[in-house]
Amino acid sequence: MVPVNELEHPAREAIVLEDVLFALSDPVRLDLVRQLRESSLTAASCTTLDPSVPKSTKSHMFKVLREAGVIRNVPEGRNRRLSLRRDDLDARFPGLLDAVL
Amino acid sequence: MVPVNELEHPAREAIVLEDVLFALSDPVRLDLVRQLRESSLTAASCTTLDPSVPKSTKSHMFKVLREAGVIRNVPEGRNRRLSLRRDDLDARFPGLLDAVL
DNA sequence: ACCATAGTTCGATAATACTTGAACAATTGG
DNA sequence: CCAATTGTTCAAGTATTATCGAACTATGGT
Numbered sequence: 001m002v003p004v005n006e007l008e009h010p011a012r013e014a015i016v017l018e019d020v021l022f023a024l025s026d027p028v029r030l031d032l033v034r035q036l037r038e039s040s041l042t043a044a045s046c047t048t049l050d051p052s053v054p055k056s057t058k059s060h061m062f063k064v065l066r067e068a069g070v071i072r073n074v075p076e077g078r079n080r081r082l083s084l085r086r087d088d089l090d091a092r093f094p095g096l097l098d099a100v101l
Numbered sequence: 102m103v104p105v106n107e108l109e110h111p112a113r114e115a116i117v118l119e120d121v122l123f124a125l126s127d128p129v130r131l132d133l134v135r136q137l138r139e140s141s142l143t144a145a146s147c148t149t150l151d152p153s154v155p156k157s158t159k160s161h162m163f164k165v166l167r168e169a170g171v172i173r174n175v176p177e178g179r180n181r182r183l184s185l186r187r188d189d190l191d192a193r194f195p196g197l198l199d200a201v202l
Numbered sequence: 203a204c205c206a207t208a209g210t211t212c213g214a215t216a217a218t219a220c221t222t223g224a225a226c227a228a229t230t231g232g
Numbered sequence: 233c234c235a236a237t238t239g240t241t242c243a244a245g246t247a248t249t250a251t252c253g254a255a256c257t258a259t260g261g262t
Contacts, residue, residue, distance in 0.1 A: 005210095005257080005258065005259095007210085017131075017201070018125075018126050018127065018128050018131060019126075021122045021123070021125050021126035021131075021201070022122070022123065022126035024119075024122050025119050025120075025122035025123035025126055026119065026250095027119050030118075030119060030122075042208090043208075043209070044207095044208065044209090053251090053252095054251075054252050054253075055208075055209060055210085055252095056209085056210080056211080056212095056251080056252055056253075056254090057250080057251055057252060058209085059209060059210055059211085060210095060211095060249095060250070060251075060252090061250095062209090062210095063210085063211095064249090064250095073209095075209090075258080075259085077208090077259065077260070078207060078208050078209085078258075078259045078260060079207095079208060079209085079259095080208075080209065080210090093200055093201075094200065095196045095199055095200035096197070096200035096201065098196055098200075099194055099195065099196035099197035099199075099200050100118065100122070100194075100197065106227070106228060106229095106239085106240080108240085127220095143238095144238080144239070145237095145238070145239090154221095155221075155222055155223075156222095156238080156239065156240090157221080157222055157223070157224090157239090157240080157241085157242095158220080158221055158222065159239090160239060160240055160241085161219095161220075161221075161222095161240095161241095162220095163239090163240095164240085164241095165219090165220095176228080176229085176239090178229065178230075178238090179228075179229050179230060179237060179238050179239085180229095180237095180238065180239085181238075181239065181240090
């Protein structure tokens with residue numbers, strides 16, 4: 001069993017454009033990414049998702065973005081810190097984030 | 102009088118970013134769009150799709166791209182001419198196509 | 203150690219999207 | 233006008249994604 005603590009993130013070179021585009025093609029996920037443009041967030045303080053959305057649903061959204069290489073999701077105490085992988089995305093697909101966000 | 106076989110295309114202002122991203126998130130569709138970057142194509146001469154793919158499947162792919170506002174699909178004799186809506190996309194989402202193609 | 207908190211994972215169901223054959227529409231050539 | 237050509241549309245089946253409750257994991261506070 002893999003520790004549930006540290007989640008898998010694709011390396012910069014392994015980020016696939018199609019996966020990024022798909023991850024960003026959902027309005028709610030895109031909205032979250034736009035929030036992360038300013039600064040990182042803890043999952044708990046993520047206000048793009050109204051409180052009525054179950055945490056399992058939120059977690060799934062984070063997963064799609066994380067597995068596509070769009071965001072980083074690292075443990076921080078009892079919380080999770082979500083941050084945009086701007087450096088990696090800018091290096092791999094220059095101009096993409098600027099165009100989308 | 103407008104021919105009946107004219108298909109619906111969203112106006113420039115009506116093009117939705119999420120729809121564009123979704124349309125481009127499929128490898129085959131993205132490949133087609135990259136081909137259209139150079140010049141327009143007739144559907145028949147579209148070589149991104151191997152001949153084993155049924156025409157209904159191809160047609161559906163064109164539809165997704167057309168309804169997202171990514172390509173134009175206009176009748177040309179017995180054929181269809183497919184072209185990238187570069188002007189509209191550049192105007193609406195500057196830098197996006199450059200980053201993606 | 204215990205308990206509450208914050209999130210992930212699992213499993214099942216619902217909602218979307220894809221694929222394809224068959225029917226239909228429009229055009230060209232004879 | 234008729235038949236061949238080129239694509240679109242329809243409908244049914246398949247596959248992929250999304251949603252969400254419940255179970256589970258890890259951490260921090262008391």
